[in-house]
Amino acid sequence: MTPERRRGEALVRAIHEAVLAEVADTGLGGLSMEGIARRAATAKTVLYRRWATPFELLIDALGEAHPVEVPTPAADDLRADLIAALTLLTDWMATPAAGAVLVITSERARYPELAEALYSKVFDPRGGTFTTTVLRHYAASGRVDPRRLTPITTQIGEALVFKLSIDNGRIPDVDELAAIVDEALLPALGL
Template identity: 35%
Template sequence: MSSPARTTTEADVDHRKRPRRRGAALETAILEATLAELGEVGYARLSVERVAERAGASKASLYRRWPSKVELVMDAVYHVFPDATSPPDTGSLRGDLVATMRAVAHRLSGPAGQAMGGVLSDALGDPDKAHRVRSYARGNSQASMREIVRRAVERGEVDPSAVTERRLETGHALLRYHFITRGVPIPDQVIDEIADEVMIPLLQRPGGAPR
């Protein structure tokens, strides 16, 4: 009597026999596998072995690009965050600020937020990891704010003399503070208050009229 046919599972599949991906395709597969693993097991239990298996890659290919879990997770986070060079264009300063911060808040509520929370906790008591996290900062939030404010200046909504780097970083800094101290989800009301009570007053002359 013949034995019943055995079902092949993912664990039985040798990723080395899959079509080989290279360059950007391989990198995208690895970053998406990282986010999927984060969503299932969280940052603390994330392993390079599982990410490599899920992406159909070798551990060596991961370690060549990302020396540690910190770099891998930071790249995965940036992979899904909104494009800093093309923030929403709603036609108004307030609309752009709110839309941009809501997009970030939405990402922080998913695996990317879990990853950021894990990385920050991991780096808190480890100077080496903290240095690596800082070195990975790309200034994306600052870049998106510069573009939003540039458009607002052209529309006459913003006083050019009120635009400083410190003021540009205020909105996202408050968003991060809320994320770190109160977690997710970040209510829309918080984002509205950051825009109305902080960002817009900082970028306009008293009375709300640009010079």
């Protein structure tokens, strides 16, 4: 029986999964179109039709895999929306995409253009940190003072999630996420 030929989104999804798995196995230095194509069970020419380099393909895969928080349209429960945004972050932290991001940020000095592309093409278009979209939504609705949305306050939640993960050797649970919101983020916003 001949394997079914993948096209369109199914093929792109397989290629994205392959590049993330390849980074996990080979690191950035070993990332190649040959390895990605082999892992995705497709021809190298298929990759080159859409992406010029393995790093370009990697950034595309990370962009597709990066979640964006969606605050409640009514902007009526900031605390719940912030906890949901941090939960989205902790869920993402267990994915191959997060592992690839860790590899890129760890190798920033060696691959500065790749790190820059990660921020300019993946993080920045999606609001930056995992709470920024929520905070901007609430500021636009008049429920948060926009002057409080500084580079520090918009990063507090994400920074504490990473700090607790490093210190405890595990991803924070929902009670810890609520504590981050209640004890650090909301007070920093003057709420």
